[in-house]
Amino acid sequence: MAKVKLIDVSKVYKGNVRAVSDFNLEIEDGEFIIFVGPSGCGKSTTLRMIAGLEEITSGKIYIGDTLVNNIEPKDRDIAMVFQNYALYPHMSVFDNLGYSLKCHHEKKEVIKEKVEKVAKLLNIQELLDRKPRELSGGQRQRVALGRCLIRQPKAFLFDEPLSNLDAKLRVQMRSEISKLHKQVQGTFIYVTHDQTEAMTMGDRIVVMKDGFVQQIDTPVNLYEHPVNIFVATFLGSPQMNIFKVKLNKDKLYFSDHIYLKLSEKTKNKMIDGYDGKTLSLGIRPSDFDIANKSSYDFCIEKIDLVEKLGNETLLYLTLPGREESTIVSLKLDMADDLKGPIYLKVNKDKIHLFNEDDESILKINDYNFIPSKMSLENDILHIDNKYQIDNFSNKCVLSEIKQLDNGYIRIASDAFKTKKLSKDDYVIEVEVRAKDVRSKSNVYFAKKVKDNIRITFTCPKDEHYELGDKVKLYVPINEISICDSDKNVLMVDENIVKPIIDANIEMYGKEYYLVTQDKQFSKNNKYLLVEKIYDLNSKMLLRVINQKNETLTLKINKNNDFFNGLMIYTKYKKAKK
Amino acid sequence: MRSFSNSKTMNRKVKKVLVAIAIYCILIVICGVFFFPCLWLILSSFSSTGSLYDIEGFFPSSFSFDAFIKLFTDTSQYNYPMWLLNTLIIAICNCILSTLLIIGTAYAISYFQFKARKSLMKGALVLSMFPSFMGMTVIYILMTQFNFVNNIWGLILIYSCTAPLGYLVQKGFFDTIPQSIYEAAKIDGATNARIFTTITLPLAKPIIVYTALTSFAWPWSDFILPKLLLINKDNWTVAVGLMQLQQNEFARFAAGSVFIAIPIVILYFFLVKYMVNGMTSGAVKG
Amino acid sequence: MKRFFRRLGKNIVDLWTNFINFFKVANLNVKASMCLMGAGQFMYRQIGRGILYLGIEILGILFFSIYGFQWLVGLITLGTVEADPWTGLEGDNSVIFMLLGLMSLVLLILFIALYILNVRDVYNTSKLVLRGEKPKTFKQDLKDLLDKKFYKTVLFLPILGTIIFSLLPIVFMILIAFTNYGEPYIPPVLVDWIGLENFIKVFSIGDIGPTFFKILGWNILWAIATTLLNYVLGLLLAILLNKKIVKGKFFWRLFPILAYAIPGFITLTAFKFMFSQGGPINFYIEQAGGSALPFLTKDGTWWARLIGLLINAWLTVPSVMLLATGILSNINNDLYEAAKIDGAGAFRQFKDITLPFVVFATTPTLITSFIGNFNNFGVFYFLRSDVTSNGYFVSNDTDLLINWLYRLSIDNKYYSIGAAISLIIFIITSAISLIIYIKSPAYKKEDTFR
Numbered sequence A: 001m002a003k004v005k006l007i008d009v010s011k012v013y014k015g016n017v018r019a020v021s022d023f024n025l026e027i028e029d030g031e032f033i034i035f036v037g038p039s040g041c042g043k044s045t046t047l048r049m050i051a052g053l054e055e056i057t058s059g060k061i062y063i064g065d066t067l068v069n070n071i072e073p074k075d076r077d078i079a080m081v082f083q084n085y086a087l088y089p090h091m092s093v094f095d096n097l098g099y100s101l102k103c104h105h106e107k108k109e110v111i112k113e114k115v116e117k118v119a120k121l122l123n124i125q126e127l128l129d130r131k132p133r134e135l136s137g138g139q140r141q142r143v144a145l146g147r148c149l150i151r152q153p154k155a156f157l158f159d160e161p162l163s164n165l166d167a168k169l170r171v172q173m174r175s176e177i178s179k180l181h182k183q184v185q186g187t188f189i190y191v192t193h194d195q196t197e198a199m200t201m202g203d204r205i206v207v208m209k210d211g212f213v214q215q216i217d218t219p220v221n222l223y224e225h226p227v228n229i230f231v232a233t234f235l236g237s238p239q240m241n242i243f244k245v246k247l248n249k250d251k252l253y254f255s256d257h258i259y260l261k262l263s264e265k266t267k268n269k270m271i272d273g274y275d276g277k278t279l280s281l282g283i284r285p286s287d288f289d290i291a292n293k294s295s296y297d298f299c300i301e302k303i304d305l306v307e308k309l310g311n312e313t314l315l316y317l318t319l320p321g322r323e324e325s326t327i328v329s330l331k332l333d334m335a336d337d338l339k340g341p342i343y344l345k346v347n348k349d350k351i352h353l354f355n356e357d358d359e360s361i362l363k364i365n366d367y368n369f370i371p372s373k374m375s376l377e378n379d380i381l382h383i384d385n386k387y388q389i390d391n392f393s394n395k396c397v398l399s400e401i402k403q404l405d406n407g408y409i410r411i412a413s414d415a416f417k418t419k420k421l422s423k424d425d426y427v428i429e430v431e432v433r434a435k436d437v438r439s440k441s442n443v444y445f446a447k448k449v450k451d452n453i454r455i456t457f458t459c460p461k462d463e464h465y466e467l468g469d470k471v472k473l474y475v476p477i478n479e480i481s482i483c484d485s486d487k488n489v490l491m492v493d494e495n496i497v498k499p500i501i502d503a504n505i506e507m508y509g510k511e512y513y514l515v516t517q518d519k520q521f522s523k524n525n526k527y528l529l530v531e532k533i534y535d536l537n538s539k540m541l542l543r544v545i546n547q548k549n550e551t552l553t554l555k556i557n558k559n560n561d562f563f564n565g566l567m568i569y570t571k572y573k574k575a576k577k
Numbered sequence B: 001m002r003s004f005s006n007s008k009t010m011n012r013k014v015k016k017v018l019v020a021i022a023i024y025c026i027l028i029v030i031c032g033v034f035f036f037p038c039l040w041l042i043l044s045s046f047s048s049t050g051s052l053y054d055i056e057g058f059f060p061s062s063f064s065f066d067a068f069i070k071l072f073t074d075t076s077q078y079n080y081p082m083w084l085l086n087t088l089i090i091a092i093c094n095c096i097l098s099t100l101l102i103i104g105t106a107y108a109i110s111y112f113q114f115k116a117r118k119s120l121m122k123g124a125l126v127l128s129m130f131p132s133f134m135g136m137t138v139i140y141i142l143m144t145q146f147n148f149v150n151n152i153w154g155l156i157l158i159y160s161c162t163a164p165l166g167y168l169v170q171k172g173f174f175d176t177i178p179q180s181i182y183e184a185a186k187i188d189g190a191t192n193a194r195i196f197t198t199i200t201l202p203l204a205k206p207i208i209v210y211t212a213l214t215s216f217a218w219p220w221s222d223f224i225l226p227k228l229l230l231i232n233k234d235n236w237t238v239a240v241g242l243m244q245l246q247q248n249e250f251a252r253f254a255a256g257s258v259f260i261a262i263p264i265v266i267l268y269f270f271l272v273k274y275m276v277n278g279m280t281s282g283a284v285k286g
Numbered sequence C: 001m002k003r004f005f006r007r008l009g010k011n012i013v014d015l016w017t018n019f020i021n022f023f024k025v026a027n028l029n030v031k032a033s034m035c036l037m038g039a040g041q042f043m044y045r046q047i048g049r050g051i052l053y054l055g056i057e058i059l060g061i062l063f064f065s066i067y068g069f070q071w072l073v074g075l076i077t078l079g080t081v082e083a084d085p086w087t088g089l090e091g092d093n094s095v096i097f098m099l100l101g102l103m104s105l106v107l108l109i110l111f112i113a114l115y116i117l118n119v120r121d122v123y124n125t126s127k128l129v130l131r132g133e134k135p136k137t138f139k140q141d142l143k144d145l146l147d148k149k150f151y152k153t154v155l156f157l158p159i160l161g162t163i164i165f166s167l168l169p170i171v172f173m174i175l176i177a178f179t180n181y182g183e184p185y186i187p188p189v190l191v192d193w194i195g196l197e198n199f200i201k202v203f204s205i206g207d208i209g210p211t212f213f214k215i216l217g218w219n220i221l222w223a224i225a226t227t228l229l230n231y232v233l234g235l236l237l238a239i240l241l242n243k244k245i246v247k248g249k250f251f252w253r254l255f256p257i258l259a260y261a262i263p264g265f266i267t268l269t270a271f272k273f274m275f276s277q278g279g280p281i282n283f284y285i286e287q288a289g290g291s292a293l294p295f296l297t298k299d300g301t302w303w304a305r306l307i308g309l310l311i312n313a314w315l316t317v318p319s320v321m322l323l324a325t326g327i328l329s330n331i332n333n334d335l336y337e338a339a340k341i342d343g344a345g346a347f348r349q350f351k352d353i354t355l356p357f358v359v360f361a362t363t364p365t366l367i368t369s370f371i372g373n374f375n376n377f378g379v380f381y382f383l384r385s386d387v388t389s390n391g392y393f394v395s396n397d398t399d400l401l402i403n404w405l406y407r408l409s410i411d412n413k414y415y416s417i418g419a420a421i422s423l424i425i426f427i428i429t430s431a432i433s434l435i436i437y438i439k440s441p442a443y444k445k446e447d448t449f450r
Helices: A043-051 A093-103 A108-122 A137-149 A167-184 A195-201 A219-224 A229-234 A264-270 A519-524 B002-045 B066-073 B080-111 B117-129 B132-145 B152-166 B168-176 B179-187 B192-203 B205-221 B224-229 B238-243 B247-285 C002-025 C028-035 C039-043 C047-077 C094-130 C138-146 C150-176 C197-203 C208-242 C249-261 C264-274 C280-287 C301-330 C333-341 C346-374 C378-384 C401-411 C415-439
Strands: A004-013 A017-027 A032-036 A058-063 A078-081 A155-159 A188-192 A204-209 A212-217 A241-248 A251-253 A259-261 A278-283 A288-290 A298-300 A305-308 A313-317 A326-330 A342-346 A352-355 A367-377 A380-383 A387-389 A403-412 A426-437 A441-448 A454-460 A470-475 A481-483 A500-502 A505-508 A511-516 A527-535 A539-546 A551-557 A567-572
Touching (some): A004 A043, A017 A212, A032 A043, A032 A195, A043 A155, A043 A188, A043 A204, A093 A137, A108 A137, A137 A167, A167 A195, A188 A195, A204 A219, A229 A352, A288 A326, A511 C002, A527 A551, B002 B247, B002 C249, B002 C301, B066 B080, B080 B192, B080 B238, B117 B152, B117 C415, B132 B152, B132 B224, B132 C415, B152 B205, B152 C150, B192 B205, B205 B238, B205 B247, B247 C264, C028 C094, C039 C047, C047 C094, C094 C150, C138 C150, C150 C415, C197 C415, C208 C301, C208 C401, C264 C301, C264 C378, C301 C346, C301 C378, C333 C346, C346 C415, C378 C401, C401 C415
Parallel strands (some): A032 A188, A500 A551, A511 A567
Antiparallel strands (some): A004 A058, A204 A212, A241 A251, A241 A278, A278 A352, A288 A342, A305 A313, A367 A380, A403 A481, A426 A441, A426 A470, A441 A454, A505 A511
């Protein structure tokens, strides 16, 4: 059993097809983690990179404490269950189970003993002499599981193991795998496209789309606090209804006359700046309910379709703000007869509001941007004439700043402390307007006193604030990033090496070249080895080492796929006259 | 109304029967066309008079085992048992060597994704475009220059070394083995060599049988190369030997042919299934 | 076209930059290996590799200084000393000179390739070391040969065999096409390089030119006719046997398979006897009061061609049938059921489902069978190799190019002309197959039937 750690893992196929981008994840020892997403989202590729079946383009993967990038799958000490079982068709179940032990040169008696133990665990003792083709789908799946369990690998990998089974068996195997996880206490990494499997089995879920991680969290948190429309609609069945609405004061307008009034809590989470804007509203089907004539949100004249499922009833309706039918799930008796008009109300504390443009949720801000005035004197940056950052030129990419009146400072929401750490701390006073309780921390939505600027901050679970509380927040000055008026980050967290060379990197054949007109530069730097990559909003910084072990910093456009350890040659090019 | 529908079904039935009769007639004619020459050869081998000119028409008037007996006893001029032995040695060696080389080639090309893979495949395609005679003529010239003719080992070497060029059918088979089985084995801790011996080879049994049998059968029917390389009568293969028999030794020719054709035909009957598989997989994949 | 050249230009520029850059970046170890193979490997403590490369260099230099260079010169001169039986002077054997020269040329190419490999190897190791990894040990190299690089182990023998027994003979034959090797220039007489003269002979008026064009015309006609005939008959037979009405399919299939299984030389010889002047068919014709027909004799041009066509059909239709049967059984039955429900009749089903599917799946084999028939040596060799026609240079009117080739080079020792004709055959067949392949539905719409 071991931890599995992925750092900035990317996979680029031939022809610059990006399958996985910047995957970062730390999987705890004994954790059951699930990668979920639609087909082609890179979840299987990521799993196969962990297994070693695909090369890693860039980034690092650790299993336990070993870096496994260049280690063959057979030496990684992992086990994997494949979608089509991948049993060896010419071997009996016994030999299938014992094959890995045989490869590791175990003694015959040991193999026999272990195989029988696993067979007992999985209840397949009678099948040991059969060939895979004589087994049913479920039995094959068990054998495939057994092949993993027979060793004590550092991690168990599952690549959509249940998708070839019929629905009933799937439910049964689902619970069995969960049980097995409890029994063997191993690190399980499980890939599926089925959101039910993901929600029911995992300790944590990684939701992926188009090669990017969307959200990593526990099933409950994913369900209740999706970060964007994709996650919101992907999890939960039937899926969340998304409406186009317009915010006007505290009302969400579906059309000119139909609106939904926000609850106090939601209103406070939203704070300001959105008034008059078009937003996406998400309501889960189960958050509708039947209302009486006096206090309803919607009055529906016509129901398009009714599906009675026994424990719940699904209604398909047409509501303004949404072209597809809206699905409403109600707890009704089978016998109940639905005849229009019906009155519906919405649980307003549970609605989700998303930005229209990038479909991200409104309330959570990973980063807070606070408008500030900045000026630079003697390599000291003054923020609002109150705070100072020393040695600024060692951190800033654009040291040409003299005066920046309409800039921003960027503070991560988890960078706020409620206690003062040093006298230089950045201080801000906020008023709490709403809160969310999460598994590891509480998230507070607040407003800067006097300024009406939204601030999101997190603090440990044991610190509680009520709505309306005024809180003083402190931020260590080195955790503040400086942004220009377009919110582009201008500096990095740690000291960078000066001077920064504006570089243009081109590819010739399969090699990267820095093309320069400076003969001296190309002479002094035959090749450069990328040591660290900083990804800024518009540009990329590469910290590189030349053949004399001197460190340089290159600033380049974001168009190539760079990774640590990449070799860049320099190429001298005469200036055109 | 009822009678109408009845007559319609009647019509349909009659039509069906007529079609069936027509089809069976055609089939019988076709089978006759294919079978007649074989039958002629078999009957001729039992003719008591040896020459083709003594058999009036297709079928001999009197039958005997003479031709077969002479085949094995009268070895002064035509040493049939010796030819059989030579061919058997060549066939067995070729069967072993060719199968090893072809299976290895097909497996490596199908399974591994190495840099030179595409160029190797293209190279093989171009080489196979050259008329096979080109190489044969050179080999003949060189063998005569170096006085290396009359050696069945040379023939075996040429047969088995040129065999890997025909790897496509076998590659088509290997392509059908799912990658995930190999991946599972890798994760189980097996090296590629181990995967090849414990997984690929057992799974490839049908195609190995097919390859072995076809390369076993080939020396029995190949004629040109042995004729060029084996000048000495004692080194002849059955094919070269039988071709030296003239029309007046027709019965003997027929007997010798029937004697080797029967095992090969039986072999092919067993192979039909594999052959169809091999051919279709080669066809779709090119 | 423009894009192609632009890309070519870019590739050359890329290659050049990489090349120049290589010298700039190469460290001491790489440069050491460039001077002495294996030296860089020694410096990285890769003793095993170092010894291998050093050994190759020593062997190579020894070989080329003692034999190789001489042999290469021999390839150019093809011998200078003519043998003289009177004085007992053993002259130069041009063919052996050519062979040895070719061998040392191959070894030279191999040596250069190994030299480049040696430099590249050390260069890659230097990159590895730069990234903080360890150079591979010899033990790891050997282990890799059983695991990661297992294909090298497996492919070594087949590739070696193919190079020696397929590639080298072909290169040798190509070389011969540019010499005057053949009657009367056969060792001990010296052979010379004569450039394109053989090709000019083939295309010009004289003995050889007209024969070539006559044979080429018949050869193309033959290849097209026989391929189409076999294909159509085989397909029809397969469809007939695939019909639901036919009971006992296995029994009916036995007969074509029988024809397929019997070695070709037996059936062809048997057919030759059957159609010979005194054979059974003429016997019956004479009995019926007719006069014996010249089936395979000198006068029977079109008889012989027709018989050849039919006999070849007898031989190959079964294999087409087997292939088509396999493909027919691959067609998803749902397609037919869907077509039936859509109201398609038997003919429509055949035209819209069976035919496109079979044609698609068999195009590659159609090409190979076309090439095979173009170069079908057996049929006319066995049927009519004893006949020579007037107006044909050592050939007859049913001979295909390949038969003529055999007669020229094996029977009559016109080696260089034979080689030139081989090359021409190669160019024709590869051009035809390329065209068919590009025009074929399998190439145009790859995914339709997958």
